[in-house]
Amino acid sequence: xxxxxxxxxxxxxIAFVAMFAQIFLIVFMFIFATAAFSPSDSGLAGQGQLxxxxxxxxxxxxxxxxxxxxxxxxxxxxQVRGTLxxxxxxxxxxxxxxxxxxxxxxxxxxxxxxxxxxxxxxxxGGLPFDNVLMAAVVLIFTTSGFLGLGFVFAGITIKLKExxxxxxxxxxxxxxxxxxxxxxxxxxxxxxxGIVDYVSKALPVxxxxxxxxxxxxxxxxxYPELAPLNVEVVxxxxxxxxxxxxxxxxxxxxxxxxxxxGTLGEY
Amino acid sequence: xxxxxxxxxxxxxxxxxDLGVVKAVLIARLKIIxxxxxxxxxDTFMPVVFAAMPIILGVxxxxxxxxxxxxxxxxxxxxxxxxxxxxxxxxxVSVMLWLVGYWLRREQETGTLESVFLAPAGQIYVLxxxxxxxxxxxxxxxxxxxxxxxxxxxxxxxxxxxxxxxxFLAIGLIPLWGLSMLFGALILRIKEAxxxxxxxxxxxxxxxxxxxxxxxxxxxxxxxALLFPPTVMNDAMRAxxxxxxxxFGSWYASLAVMLAFAFAIPLLGYEMFAHTxxxxxxxxxxxxx
Numbered sequence: 001x002x003x004x005x006x007x008x009x010x011x012x013x014i015a016f017v018a019m020f021a022q023i024f025l026i027v028f029m030f031i032f033a034t035a036a037f038s039p040s041d042s043g044l045a046g047q048g049q050l051x052x053x054x055x056x057x058x059x060x061x062x063x064x065x066x067x068x069x070x071x072x073x074x075x076x077x078x079q080v081r082g083t084l085x086x087x088x089x090x091x092x093x094x095x096x097x098x099x100x101x102x103x104x105x106x107x108x109x110x111x112x113x114x115x116x117x118x119x120x121x122x123x124x125g126g127l128p129f130d131n132v133l134m135a136a137v138v139l140i141f142t143t144s145g146f147l148g149l150g151f152v153f154a155g156i157t158i159k160l161k162e163x164x165x166x167x168x169x170x171x172x173x174x175x176x177x178x179x180x181x182x183x184x185x186x187x188x189x190x191x192x193x194g195i196v197d198y199v200s201k202a203l204p205v206x207x208x209x210x211x212x213x214x215x216x217x218x219x220x221x222x223y224p225e226l227a228p229l230n231v232e233v234v235x236x237x238x239x240x241x242x243x244x245x246x247x248x249x250x251x252x253x254x255x256x257x258x259x260x261x262g263t264l265g266e267y
Numbered sequence: 268x269x270x271x272x273x274x275x276x277x278x279x280x281x282x283x284x285d286l287g288v289v290k291a292v293l294i295a296r297l298k299i300i301x302x303x304x305x306x307x308x309x310d311t312f313m314p315v316v317f318a319a320m321p322i323i324l325g326v327x328x329x330x331x332x333x334x335x336x337x338x339x340x341x342x343x344x345x346x347x348x349x350x351x352x353x354x355x356x357x358x359x360v361s362v363m364l365w366l367v368g369y370w371l372r373r374e375q376e377t378g379t380l381e382s383v384f385l386a387p388a389g390q391i392y393v394l395x396x397x398x399x400x401x402x403x404x405x406x407x408x409x410x411x412x413x414x415x416x417x418x419x420x421x422x423x424x425x426x427x428x429x430x431x432x433x434x435f436l437a438i439g440l441i442p443l444w445g446l447s448m449l450f451g452a453l454i455l456r457i458k459e460a461x462x463x464x465x466x467x468x469x470x471x472x473x474x475x476x477x478x479x480x481x482x483x484x485x486x487x488x489x490x491x492a493l494l495f496p497p498t499v500m501n502d503a504m505r506a507x508x509x510x511x512x513x514x515f516g517s518w519y520a521s522l523a524v525m526l527a528f529a530f531a532i533p534l535l536g537y538e539m540f541a542h543t544x545x546x547x548x549x550x551x552x553x554x555x556x
Contacts, residue, residue: 015462025469030324033478036340037325037333050328080376166305173316182320187327 001092001100009104023062023112027119030054030182049217050184051124056213057181059113060142064175064205066109067146068168070101072153076164085264094255095248098154102147130218138215138233141240142208148243149205155247155254158264179206185225200226204239207232280388288388292396293403300404310362310408315416318354321478322347322420341480343509347420352432352505353477355412359405359436360443360475360497361468366401367394367447368464371454390544391448391537398447402440409436427508431518435507438522439500441529446496448536452543475501481514496528 009015034050074097078084088094121127153171157164175181178199180188185206189196200206211232214223224232258264280288300306325346329336334344343349374380383393417424424432450467457463474492481489481502492498493514503521506513513521 012462014457018462018466022466022469025466025473029469029473029478030321032476032483033321034324034328035483036321036479037329037336037346039329039332039336039339054324080373082377162303163305166303166309169309169313173313177316177319177323183324183327187323190326191323
């Protein structure tokens, strides 16, 4: 199944180039937007910590986005192409189709994140890069937790069909804002403390973002912003373990329900 | 037959029949989207969320000096309105390209593109129906996003020259219509619509300078950006709403550039789409993707 996904990707070489170019553009656009707010006599140099917060947040954003679209929405692609029923009639494990997407998520987002970090590092004259091992552990559990969300969305896609696209879009932006993936939580707090206290703190994704980037920027005063580091790490680990289980059960439930009703291939 | 101007195999659909195709496609698309009300809601809220990102980012960079620093760079301290206008204009451009590109891709994936090309109707009229639908949808989304964004960010678009901004939007939609045809031709040719659409969305937003002034670009990139009609449209609209100077120095210079685009781009788009359609049919066929 992974091979099938890789083969499918290899047939669209422009997609490979497009994905990388896209990251360049996103990074540049936010850098220019940031520059528009800095005093006219200063450039981007010296904004290392903020750039770190932004770019390490972008890493979590890329993984989440890819997971939601590649894992969560892949069911819809099969429905549109009319191959979902054939897939279910084959003697292969049905869940393998989703698992196979993980390979693409990991390799592609990994490569894109490295490129994005290098570009921003070059532009701001170096990024903070501390506590790498601990941050890697946090990222592993974060990715695992996001994959669980992807499985949940795959189940929801079976139910909602075309409308799932809307939901994926919505949650992509929801996490972008409320889990502060491109800015510190203090910026959200400056708009309204309630946003952080009642929304951000209720989302495990927020702790993943906060713990990962706080570690990499070297835990400066005020970081992590949501809870002490040990608490955040425990939340991230629990999220990384429980989310795939919940995701798997949700997907299986949605799939069984659709097969019973005969609506699996319907769209 | 009423719809034909000649007979004996030389029959060509009359303009009424062609108009009927445009109307049928438009009604079909509107009926389909009416079943997905959530998508319409997203069209409205997406630009607001998109504008919120640089606003929050800017506040976290400059804190209380955000307005002052922004004024030094752009000429206005009203950064919320600046971002909102950029974001709404970008949404218009993006949705126009998305809807046309995604329509073609969807027809390819569901295997109905060949049927569309085999139908006794000019493809250009089918495409015109789709682009007309995209125009209606984007104008509605632009209006609602501007109103909701203004309420949320507590800015007043009526402080600027809203009528002039809407005039620039109306003129800017004509080259945009041509651009969407060009984009359709590109999708037909290279087929990898999803990735191209994704990439184009970011290329467009970058070139339009939706969150920053064009002066940030190096001269060559600035020149390229100004050859792109939505950049001029965005610049002129922003200038009207925020009382800024346009990139060309005056509103009538921007208007002249936009009128030139409005004349040239649709012709180019039409020719490219027709040419690509012929070429694809003569070679691998439209069914292959």
